[in-house]
Amino acid sequence: xxxxxxxxxxxxxxxEAFLTIxxxxxxxxxxxxxxxxxxxGEGLQLLLKATKADDxxxxxxxxxxxxxxxxxxxxxxxSVQVSDxxxxxxxxxxxxxxxxxxxxxxxxxxxxx
Amino acid sequence: xxxxxxxxxxxxxxxxxxxxxxxxxxxxHATLYWYQQILGQGPKLLIQFQNNGVVDxxxxxxxxxxxxxxxxxxxTLKIQPAKLEDSAVYLxxxxxxxAFTDTQYFGPGTRLTVL
Numbered sequence: 189x190x191x192x193x194x195x196x197x198x199x200x201x202x203x204e205a206f207l208t209i210x211x212x213x214x215x216x217x218x219x220x221x222x223x224x225x226x227x228x229g230e231g232l233q234l235l236l237k238a239t240k241a242d243d244x245x246x247x248x249x250x251x252x253x254x255x256x257x258x259x260x261x262x263x264x265x266x267s268v269q270v271s272d273x274x275x276x277x278x279x280x281x282x283x284x285x286x287x288x289x290x291x292x293x294x295x296x297x298x299x300x301x
Numbered sequence: 302x303x304x305x306x307x308x309x310x311x312x313x314x315x316x317x318x319x320x321x322x323x324x325x326x327x328x329x330h331a332t333l334y335w336y337q338q339i340l341g342q343g344p345k346l347l348i349q350f351q352n353n354g355v356v357d358x359x360x361x362x363x364x365x366x367x368x369x370x371x372x373x374x375x376x377t378l379k380i381q382p383a384k385l386e387d388s389a390v391y392l393x394x395x396x397x398x399x400a401f402t403d404t405q406y407f408g409p410g411t412r413l414t415v416l
Binding site: 192220222224230231232233234237239277279281286287288289290291292293294 | 305332334336341342343344345346349356357392394396403404405406407408409410
């Protein structure tokens with residue numbers, strides 16, 4: 189079945205460092221891809237999404253490009269801040285059927301001043 | 302626009318007890334999801350409603366879990382009897398729009414601890 193694999197965490201960076209969180213997926217159809225973020229004590233928030241190959245999703249300085257040839261959707265940010273410390277989830281949506289989200293296991297990011 | 306509301310936020314029960322969670326989706330959203338998030342894992346779908354009908358409950362442990370969405374708005378998820386492995390955060394999400402709208406909006410979740 190469809191699945192999402194994220195890089196293991198935790199990821200610890202200094203403020204203003206470059207961030208990459210790897211995400212790869214397996215899907216039989218043409219899913220939409222998402223990054224959700226979960227700040228401490230809060231619910232999941234949509235960070236960005238891409239609905240077709242070569243689309244780039246972006247929000248709050250974060251970017252991810254839908255790469256069909258490598259089945260990847262890596263999350264990047266050029267300069268992280270302490271406030272970016274959170275758990276990041278990559279997910280795909282099975283648009284062909286129920287539209288449910290299938291999540292990766294999450295990657296914890298800690299940014300130190 | 303108000304977000305997805307859930308209650309309670311926290312619940313602690315003994316194993317074999319019963320518990321119920323409530324979700325109020327974003328107004329007008331026809332699709333409602335319940336996910337289970339075990340510590341250190343990504344959320345996994347338990348059940349999906351379209352209006353008041355069940356679309357997918359293939360991952361719902363039906364011997365102990367039940368869910369309903371009367372009148373196609375609010376939803377409740379019940380566990381009876383609870384087991385230790387049910388300790389998790391239970392997330393409710395809703396989605397509006399037509400067939401090509403695929404963004405789900407999540408509530409804050411209910412953290413369940415089974416002792």
